[in-house]
Amino acid sequence: MPFPFDNSYARLLEGFFEFTLPTPVNDPQWIALNRNLASELGLDLELLDSPEGLAYLAGNQVPPGSQPLAMAYAGHQFGGFSPQLGDGRAILLGEVIGNDGLRRDIQLKGAGPTPYSRRGDGRSALGPVLREYIVSEAMAALGVPTTRALAAVWSGDQVRREGYEPGGILTRVARSHIRVGTFQYFAARQDPGSVRQLADYVIDRHYSAAHDCENPYRALLDSVIERQAELIAQWMSLGFIHGVMNTDNMAISGDTIDYGPCAFLDDYDPSKKFSYIDQQGRYAYQNQPHIAHWNLTRFAETLLPLLSDDESKAVEQAEQALQSFPDIFQRALAKRFCAKIGLHDHTAKDYDLVHNLLSLMARDEVDFTLAFRSLRELPRESEDSRFITLFAASAEVKKWLTVWRSRLQQNGGGEEKAKLLMRQVNPVFIPRNHRIEEAIQAGQQSDFKPFHELNQILQHPFDEQEEFAHFEDPPKPEERVQATFCGT
Ligand code: AMP
Ligand code: MG
Numbered sequence: 001m002p003f004p005f006d007n008s009y010a011r012l013l014e015g016f017f018e019f020t021l022p023t024p025v026n027d028p029q030w031i032a033l034n035r036n037l038a039s040e041l042g043l044d045l046e047l048l049d050s051p052e053g054l055a056y057l058a059g060n061q062v063p064p065g066s067q068p069l070a071m072a073y074a075g076h077q078f079g080g081f082s083p084q085l086g087d088g089r090a091i092l093l094g095e096v097i098g099n100d101g102l103r104r105d106i107q108l109k110g111a112g113p114t115p116y117s118r119r120g121d122g123r124s125a126l127g128p129v130l131r132e133y134i135v136s137e138a139m140a141a142l143g144v145p146t147t148r149a150l151a152a153v154w155s156g157d158q159v160r161r162e163g164y165e166p167g168g169i170l171t172r173v174a175r176s177h178i179r180v181g182t183f184q185y186f187a188a189r190q191d192p193g194s195v196r197q198l199a200d201y202v203i204d205r206h207y208s209a210a211h212d213c214e215n216p217y218r219a220l221l222d223s224v225i226e227r228q229a230e231l232i233a234q235w236m237s238l239g240f241i242h243g244v245m246n247t248d249n250m251a252i253s254g255d256t257i258d259y260g261p262c263a264f265l266d267d268y269d270p271s272k273k274f275s276y277i278d279q280q281g282r283y284a285y286q287n288q289p290h291i292a293h294w295n296l297t298r299f300a301e302t303l304l305p306l307l308s309d310d311e312s313k314a315v316e317q318a319e320q321a322l323q324s325f326p327d328i329f330q331r332a333l334a335k336r337f338c339a340k341i342g343l344h345d346h347t348a349k350d351y352d353l354v355h356n357l358l359s360l361m362a363r364d365e366v367d368f369t370l371a372f373r374s375l376r377e378l379p380r381e382s383e384d385s386r387f388i389t390l391f392a393a394s395a396e397v398k399k400w401l402t403v404w405r406s407r408l409q410q411n412g413g414g415e416e417k418a419k420l421l422m423r424q425v426n427p428v429f430i431p432r433n434h435r436i437e438e439a440i441q442a443g444q445q446s447d448f449k450p451f452h453e454l455n456q457i458l459q460h461p462f463d464e465q466e467e468f469a470h471f472e473d474p475p476k477p478e479e480r481v482q483a484t485f486c487g488t
Contacts, residue, residue, distance in 0.1 A: 022059025023112025027156025075248025227254025342418025
């Protein structure tokens, strides 16, 4: 068996999905098979990397043991509630338990229409498939909790978007695909029994420690809040902008999910947004923590009937839990940003140091990744260092370096220890928008070399890779990506 399926969702959650077969494509071809991930999952690589494996991951054949299904969910999209979304272009093949004992979903994205497709075609263009593959795998290598990409397949068919484009299918792997919107689906139907059933399933699958708590549903809420706060802090520390933080795109597991018009910051601009459809900047870089809190509030609302039989006590429980978000987030953010400037331990005053640096970076539109990457080299104030030359005016930057260096001296281990830490947290390589764009454009012409090269570099984002040093560079003015698109 290529996939040793054990399908708990299909088994335990009748009424939470529709069984749906993938629709075959015309002439599937491999683009990528993620061998590292396949072995982590304990899959039979030889079987997978065969015409039969290709047929499974193109949706042309259903692998043995699979029970293909589309999941139901609702969601707030840009603040407005849609009671009926669901997997419109995704089909869950089933779950496998990896070598690490973790249960994971194997899902095809772009494998044809489902009962939830509404007017969509259930397909995916090649561009979004390549983008999600690159970015989700880069996020994993950066240490960010995320869904993974097991494979990308060229469908051999055209999909109609702006014009006609080549189609693709992504095989996505996730700790689960349960979203805030999955809870909202049943809460909106005034069906607390189903919400409870889902909550029990989620506790079993993701938060088993909650079982031992006095109020397991409160513990579930606390845990989801904590993981989201940690996740968003990590996004911020890498300059990642998700782009569509609708409640249906927020995973209960705490993983980053649904890579659409996402992008990494080039120059540091807190108000930056790339997504073309996000005209108001609702999901701009600096708004992400606020939006996460808003989404978690929607999640908490769905749990109210479970938190207590007494309505006002339930509201009190939810409010208490939600109030913890800003603190957990701020602490996680301070820890990550202080680590970026080499500080293992930090005080409130140290965050001022971070803040001062960020202000200078914003003022001079300094490249976010390059600034922290250059700080790894412990630049000297006197030198014409790479770090200093990133800024338009050097006097304040030199002053900042002096203060920073004297702070490092008080750190046990001094500069060397700081350098080690900074090398662990400040990447050399991120999936820069213009490089992704380049890989997509070549891919659309059947040239996947740039795609593979970019993936290879991004597998080791913290390592200097001299032969690829040019991949560190920010875009030239003419290479700048101004807007990103969902392409769905
Ligand atoms: P997103 O926010 O891009 O993850 O998707 C929002 C909703 O639109 C989800 O319910 C998707 O399943 C659905 N959707 C997106 N693209 C398509 C498509 N090509 N065909 C059918 N449904 C789609
Ligand atoms: Mg989505």
